[in-house]
Amino acid sequence: MPMDWEQWQKKRQKPTPPRKPEGNGGGGNGSGGGGQGPKQDSVFSKMKMPGGLPPFWIFGVVVIVVWLLSGFFTVEPYERGLIRRFGKYHASVEEGLRYHWPWPVESVTKVNFTQTRQFEVGGGNSGSKGLDEATMLTNDENIVNIQFVVQYKVDDPVAYAFHIYDPDKAIRDAAISAMREVIGRNTIYGALTDQRAAIQTDTRETLQAMMVKYGTGLVVDNVELQDVHVPNEVMQAFKDVTSAREDSERFINEARGYRNNKLPEAEAKAYALIAQAQAYKAERINIAKGDSARFVSLLTEYRKAPEVTRQRLILETMDSVLPSSQKYLLTGGTGRSLLPLLGLGGGRTPVPAGQ
Numbered sequence: 001m002p003m004d005w006e007q008w009q010k011k012r013q014k015p016t017p018p019r020k021p022e023g024n025g026g027g028g029n030g031s032g033g034g035g036q037g038p039k040q041d042s043v044f045s046k047m048k049m050p051g052g053l054p055p056f057w058i059f060g061v062v063v064i065v066v067w068l069l070s071g072f073f074t075v076e077p078y079e080r081g082l083i084r085r086f087g088k089y090h091a092s093v094e095e096g097l098r099y100h101w102p103w104p105v106e107s108v109t110k111v112n113f114t115q116t117r118q119f120e121v122g123g124g125n126s127g128s129k130g131l132d133e134a135t136m137l138t139n140d141e142n143i144v145n146i147q148f149v150v151q152y153k154v155d156d157p158v159a160y161a162f163h164i165y166d167p168d169k170a171i172r173d174a175a176i177s178a179m180r181e182v183i184g185r186n187t188i189y190g191a192l193t194d195q196r197a198a199i200q201t202d203t204r205e206t207l208q209a210m211m212v213k214y215g216t217g218l219v220v221d222n223v224e225l226q227d228v229h230v231p232n233e234v235m236q237a238f239k240d241v242t243s244a245r246e247d248s249e250r251f252i253n254e255a256r257g258y259r260n261n262k263l264p265e266a267e268a269k270a271y272a273l274i275a276q277a278q279a280y281k282a283e284r285i286n287i288a289k290g291d292s293a294r295f296v297s298l299l300t301e302y303r304k305a306p307e308v309t310r311q312r313l314i315l316e317t318m319d320s321v322l323p324s325s326q327k328y329l330l331t332g333g334t335g336r337s338l339l340p341l342l343g344l345g346g347g348r349t350p351v352p353a354g355q
Helices: 005-013 056-069 127-134 157-162 167-183 188-192 196-214 232-304 306-321 332-342
Strands: 072-075 079-085 088-093 096-099 106-112 117-121 135-137 143-154 218-229
Touching: 072 079, 079 157, 088 157, 106 157, 117 167, 127 135, 127 143, 135 167, 143 167, 143 188, 143 196, 167 196, 167 218, 188 196, 188 218, 196 218, 232 306
Parallel strands: none
Antiparallel strands: 072 096, 079 088, 079 106, 117 143, 135 143, 143 218
């Protein structure tokens, strides 16, 4: 209870009543009376506060000591201690038992920089807001629901603690924006089939660039697509389109297979025809060259002996014209008289042999 200073002063200045003499005789204050005067209270007893509590200055000392001791703090191995002096960043401290001037002079903020943090967008527990966040538009103007998980760590504790008001919310909003941007560059069929890995990598790189630009002090470890599907309202129509697309792909694959089978066969036939034509060409050239050489050789022999050569050519021609017939050679007058009877003269007078 608080001390009433005026009441205490009045109590102190009030005269103390005389004490009764002790002993058998009457008394005065003299030495002969055997009695003693009133005892004086100690200064300490006079300065006690109501209720018998210690003096107020002891409380002050205790409060100051407790205030100074409150500046000790412990930093774990996975943390960084960030000291602020009058609200402004002052220094960083590592693991161990540390000290800072107590509040309101200094304060400390501890940041875990080794923990892998993560959040999910479009999950089943996100409600209508999560569904709105997960609904995105593809490059071919189709609506698709994307569910994905982002894993990240604190790379710069100072930037994480002081540069952005709420860095965890900032990276979540930036992740949704980055995913919308990447999905907007892809078709719905790519997002549903073979482009998932490329979308994850592209989103992580885009998100990391945004974190560096904003100065959040965060590094993105991974972006993983959990589920990609079209909204339930257009599911049946999308299935019909997908079925038609699959039929189209099947027909195209069958046509390609037929082409792959027929094209080598046609190429083989073409090569065979080209080879035959080239062989025929070479053959005709060689025959022509042979005939020409033979003619030249005959011409040479004819010039040497025209009559003999003429007779040999006649005989060779007759042999080639009538290869299986029996032939008779008639000379002199016998031939001239016999040819008209056989009808071989042609109405002309036979030319005598030797002319």
